[in-house]
């Protein structure tokens with residue numbers, strides 16, 4: 001469905017995120033016919049360029065990063081016509097009057113802060129000073145949203161000086177992923193699961209986000225963050241919230257975000273023996289973590305596994321195990337809901353006690369499967385085996401399921417439509433930091449070092465032990 005013409009300004013319009021994600025996402029929505037005549041995309045950055053240079057720059061980025069999304073010839077040229085550029089100094093005066101002169105009244109204006117968080121306050125202030133911060137304005141900010149509770153609060157305050165919460169779109173791109181939204185459809189669109197979705201029936205839940213990539217060229221950023229700040233505080237936390245929250249009354253921004261916030265606030269503290277940090281080693285000619293960063297004795301973690309309880313009526317007694325890491329065996333993200341064994345086996349002790357497991361595969365190979373216990377075929381008596389009821393979305397739904405918009409496409413169009421459901425509210429982000437801060441502070445005061453792990457493995461052995469101790473095991477990363 002086309003949206004009314006809008007103006008989108010990308011601060012950091014020549015940066016890496018703009019090239020890799022934002023511009024290709026906008027291009028695909030343009031190709032899909034979602035942008036009407038008159039829509040304008042304005043790049044803004046320090047580099048000296050004019051409109052012609054910027055159009056060429058964007059065309060190059062599209063050719064490099066738009067793989068797999070074919071557009072007819074000529075569409076890049078058509079897209080280029082809606083692009084323009086302003087050379088601008090975020091901290092000085094240069095360029096602001098030019099930008100203000102380009103704005104149209106009475107249409108949605110979105111300003112994408114694709115810059116480091118240290119510039120968020122200054123940009124908000126300048127937009128206000130130059131008369132661009134009115135009620136039609138929306139701002140989009142990227143992670144990292146601070147590096148702890150106090151910096152996140154300071155950022156929230158700096159934005160709140162000029163914008164209402166309803167105008168601030170904090171991106172966590174995991175919320176824009178198709179299967180992440182499917183978590184809500186599976187839970188709240190079916191009668192089958194929700195009655196069992198509690199500590200009476202669920203033994204434990206595992207959330208894994210495994211990556212094969214290392215930190216590559218992002219060493220400088222990553223070494224100041226680590227897996228806890230880069231992945232757990234935001235992406236894994238959001239998955240945990242969607243899996244654990246109470247049913248919101250409506251699929252509307254504040255209904256959903258209120259429920260997520262309650263989950264974060266009910267998280268228990270994580271004790272030192274409930275968390276394992278790792279750092280990957282070099283393998284053959286592939287560099288190890290320490291080869292990417294300047295400090296050769298860096299103690300930043302590229303892997304985390306932890307166990308946490310949610311102290312509320314629904315979940316007391318059911319542990320949640322979270323795990324994420326770089327340079328692991330496979331790229332695989334999934335959530336497994338492991339149900340309890342039946343209370344009694346009528347087939348005798350030799351039949352074993354079986355558990356149903358509902359696995360929601362987020363990427364790749366999106367789908368769900370449910371392990372169901374059945375009789376092993378044949379005359380050998382009543383022996384039980386577990387068989388998956390497996391649904392891969394592309395197989396079940398055909399090519400349409402393959403052509404789904406990527407997270408950035410969906411989220412940017414939600415900004416234009418004014419739908420904040422898939423964006424984080426300020427209090428959510430602060431609550432997530434309030435839970436993360438003591439964990440990080442604990443490592444710092446104790447001087448804990450991460451455990452080295454082999455590249456291409458499932459992480460440090462100690463992470464396996466974290467579950468073995470509880471008589472459970474991680475699902476294989478594959």
Ligand code: BG6
Pocket residue numbers: 211230
């Ligand atoms: C980003 C992190 O937010 O998410 C990266 O900064 C990580 O370190 C990436 O690789 C993972 O996203 P995706 O969509 O590839 O799972």
